[in-house]
Amino acid sequence: KNQVEQSPQSLIILEGKNCTLQCNYTVSPFSNLRWYKQDTGRGPVSLTIMTFSENTKSNGRYTATLDADTKQSSLHITASQLSDSASYICVVILVNYGQNFVFGPGTRLSVLP
Amino acid sequence: EPEVTQTPSHQVTQMGQEVILRCVPISNHLYFYWYRQILGQKVEFLVSFYNNEISEKSEIFDDQFSVERPDGSNFTLKIRSTKLEDSAMYFCASSPGGPSTDTQYFGPGTRLTVL
Numbered sequence: 001k002n003q004v005e006q007s008p009q010s011l012i013i014l015e016g017k018n019c020t021l022q023c024n025y026t027v028s029p030f031s032n033l034r035w036y037k038q039d040t041g042r043g044p045v046s047l048t049i050m051t052f053s054e055n056t057k058s059n060g061r062y063t064a065t066l067d068a069d070t071k072q073s074s075l076h077i078t079a080s081q082l083s084d085s086a087s088y089i090c091v092v093i094l095v096n097y098g099q100n101f102v103f104g105p106g107t108r109l110s111v112l113p
Numbered sequence: 114e115p116e117v118t119q120t121p122s123h124q125v126t127q128m129g130q131e132v133i134l135r136c137v138p139i140s141n142h143l144y145f146y147w148y149r150q151i152l153g154q155k156v157e158f159l160v161s162f163y164n165n166e167i168s169e170k171s172e173i174f175d176d177q178f179s180v181e182r183p184d185g186s187n188f189t190l191k192i193r194s195t196k197l198e199d200s201a202m203y204f205c206a207s208s209p210g211g212p213s214t215d216t217q218y219f220g221p222g223t224r225l226t227v228l
Contacts, residue, residue, distance in 0.1 A: 031212070031213040032213060032214075038156075041202075041222070042221060042222070043117075043204045043206070043219030043220055043221055043222055044156065044204075044219050045219070046216045046217060046218075049214075049216060089155070089156065091156075093212050093213060095213070100158060100161060100169040100171075100212060101148075101158035101212070102158075103155045103156045103157065103158070104155065105154075105155045106155060
């Protein structure tokens, strides 16, 4: 079964600190892997998109990595800000498959002053 | 900056009633999507739409759901006979190109409450 798992479920850090969120997937074959930020009660906002052949992709303070061999991805947030408090969702886009998008459950990040 | 808009922001309906959720995608985008998120759970894909027809749909998108692009700007999701378990946040999204390459832009969502 195609699944995306994320860890930790929730994380609390202090403003200015770095953190890394993990995503493990069993989806195969896939087209690309995405990380989204979702503020409470809002729609997800795209952070990064990586194809299966890419190892890393950066977007400002966000850096995503992908290891297709171990089927793992990570999202690293540098110098966290209070506005980074949100859920971070890993999504895998399937190739030519009926259920095209497989969402992870998200990691809830809280950044404290 | 262009954005996806959705109306209404909150819809309350009685079980068995029909509801139509409306979305206005970004104007030059070609691909449109509906997702739902039950409170406290993960986002789930419902359907993707391209060139005036459904391109992909999930197991959730059964016969009680339908989508339509009635004119050049709106994209709608209809639930024919709502059930209690349809209560969720429904997100519309659009992208300029297909899901294998392009960023999807999500709307703010419509919270559907079925009583």
